[in-house]
Amino acid sequence: MAMRWRFYPRSVVVEISLHPTPFHPLALLAAWEDALIARTDTAPAATACFVGRVRGHDGNGEPLVALELEHYPGMTETQIEQLAQQALQHHQALAVRVAHRVGRAALGEALVLVAVAADRRGPAQRACTELLEALKHHAPFWKKEWRADGSTQWVQGNTPL
Amino acid sequence: MAMRWRFYPRSVVVEISLHPTPFHPLALLAAWEDALIARTDTAPAATACFVGRVRGHDGNGEPLVALELEHYPGMTETQIEQLAQQALQHHQALAVRVAHRVGRAALGEALVLVAVAADRRGPAQRACTELLEALKHHAPFWKKEWRADGSTQWVQGNTPL
Amino acid sequence: MLRVRLFGELRERAGWGEQQVSHAYALTPSQLWQTIAAELGATPDLPARIRVAVNQQFSDANVALCNGDEVAFLPPISGG
Amino acid sequence: MLRVRLFGELRERAGWGEQQVSHAYALTPSQLWQTIAAELGATPDLPARIRVAVNQQFSDANVALCNGDEVAFLPPISGG
Numbered sequence: 438m439a440m441r442w443r444f445y446p447r448s449v450v451v452e453i454s455l456h457p458t459p460f461h462p463l464a465l466l467a468a469w470e471d472a473l474i475a476r477t478d479t480a481p482a483a484t485a486c487f488v489g490r491v492r493g494h495d496g497n498g499e500p501l502v503a504l505e506l507e508h509y510p511g512m513t514e515t516q517i518e519q520l521a522q523q524a525l526q527h528h529q530a531l532a533v534r535v536a537h538r539v540g541r542a543a544l545g546e547a548l549v550l551v552a553v554a555a556d557r558r559g560p561a562q563r564a565c566t567e568l569l570e571a572l573k574h575h576a577p578f579w580k581k582e583w584r585a586d587g588s589t590q591w592v593q594g595n596t597p598l
Numbered sequence: 599m600a601m602r603w604r605f606y607p608r609s610v611v612v613e614i615s616l617h618p619t620p621f622h623p624l625a626l627l628a629a630w631e632d633a634l635i636a637r638t639d640t641a642p643a644a645t646a647c648f649v650g651r652v653r654g655h656d657g658n659g660e661p662l663v664a665l666e667l668e669h670y671p672g673m674t675e676t677q678i679e680q681l682a683q684q685a686l687q688h689h690q691a692l693a694v695r696v697a698h699r700v701g702r703a704a705l706g707e708a709l710v711l712v713a714v715a716a717d718r719r720g721p722a723q724r725a726c727t728e729l730l731e732a733l734k735h736h737a738p739f740w741k742k743e744w745r746a747d748g749s750t751q752w753v754q755g756n757t758p759l
Numbered sequence: 760m761l762r763v764r765l766f767g768e769l770r771e772r773a774g775w776g777e778q779q780v781s782h783a784y785a786l787t788p789s790q791l792w793q794t795i796a797a798e799l800g801a802t803p804d805l806p807a808r809i810r811v812a813v814n815q816q817f818s819d820a821n822v823a824l825c826n827g828d829e830v831a832f833l834p835p836i837s838g839g
Numbered sequence: 840m841l842r843v844r845l846f847g848e849l850r851e852r853a854g855w856g857e858q859q860v861s862h863a864y865a866l867t868p869s870q871l872w873q874t875i876a877a878e879l880g881a882t883p884d885l886p887a888r889i890r891v892a893v894n895q896q897f898s899d900a901n902v903a904l905c906n907g908d909e910v911a912f913l914p915p916i917s918g919g
Contacts (some may be wrong), residue, residue, distance in 0.1 A: 672833070734837070740766055
């Protein structure tokens with residue numbers, strides 16, 4: 438079962454979940470939007486989202502079979518929450534949804550979902566892009582690439598933006 | 599019924615649809631992603647999307663009850679297609695999905711969906727943001743705001759990014 | 760003949776969205792605009808905010824028109 | 840005692856992800872790193888690419904530690 442947190446500081450909603458098993462971003466998005474509509478009685482005027490999935494090759498084009506994600510239970514969630522709050526306040530967005538996979542993920546499976554609701558497109562898109570970058574650099578996750586021959590490689594930081 | 603176009607120039611997929619009745623962005627996204635997976639045998643590593651919906655107020659905070667969208671049948675579709683191709687090539691993205699509402703839309707209903715699939719997050723997000731701006735300025739749509747008292751107002755251009 | 764099309768606020772002001780106009784009086788979109796400016800309550804000079812499309816492609820206001828062309832006058836666009 | 844945690848490649852190299860270490864030998868994260876560098880096959884000086892967290896918050900490597908603190912050494916992060 439996914440570990441889920443709802444934080445309701447002031448009127449802003451931040452929902453974060455870590456998933457040890459495959460998650461379906463669009464299903465999470467639908468549930469999140471329904472919850473937003475139920476809470477605010479109107480759909481957000483602007484929603485920007487990003488979904489990252491397991492690539493079939495590593496940075497050098499070598500074929501991969503799976504990706505393993507290690508995280509720091511406790512700190513990872515706290516960091517995501519802090520980063521989400523910063524993105525929200527910085528861009529005056531309305532709500533954020535973050536889902537992240539942990540454990541071993543197969544090719545094509547979702548790794549991360551970041552979605553931001555706001556009243557206008559600029560804040561929604563900028564907050565979404567900023568939060569994704571912040572997650573990639575400041576939320577304690579480590580990726581181990583698995584190749585067909587069983588060899589593995591820890592990913593050293595992120596691909597350029 | 600939505601008017602749909604699939605353009606398959608080279609290996610790049612551009613799918614555009616105009617909707618005289620309400621459309622559900624997440625449902626369209628799901629169908630588009632399934633088609634991409636069926637065609638390429640793998641889910642895109644990076645997907646960025648934006649959904650715009652009818653706001654409950656105009657630029658001055660005046661309450662609205664509906665938004666009416668006029669378009670230029672033929673030119674609007676052609677323009678969206680050209681703009682989508684440009685965004686794809688400019689950012690080396692893999693595929694684009696655009697859906698746009700036409701006719702009268704009620705509060706909270708979806709107006710526009712722009713989604714871009716790519717191999718990395720930067721191209722996906724930049725192409726999505728760029729295409730949305732291009733649509734807002736170069737795809738022939740005109741918005742008429744309807745207020746509760748029955749008065750109307752043509753929107754003069756776009757809210758700042 | 761030219762097929763002239765108006766949209767949005769222009770269409771409402773004129774009370775029509777489409778008309779046939781003789782090519783003889785309108786060799787360019789600018790000249791064509793002059794023939795309909797009065798009924799639009801607009802200046803004879805094509806305002807900068809109004810864009811022109813010829814045969815469904817954005818176009819310069821001084822391009823030479825051909826018989827049978829479709830010419831549209833587009834108010835400020837607000838898509839997305 | 841300090842609760843020391845390692846992740847990713849560091850955890851694999853050390854062969855452990857968590858250990859208790861006496862606070863006496865490690866007044867700061869830097870000093871603590873020196874006590875485990877050998878078994879990590881790493882230099883005694885904390886490499887710049889390794890970040891430090893104290894009680895699950897990013898921290899400076901020279902902060903004074905308190906008994907009972909949780910100190911983690913984090914290899915380069917690759918989230919998202």
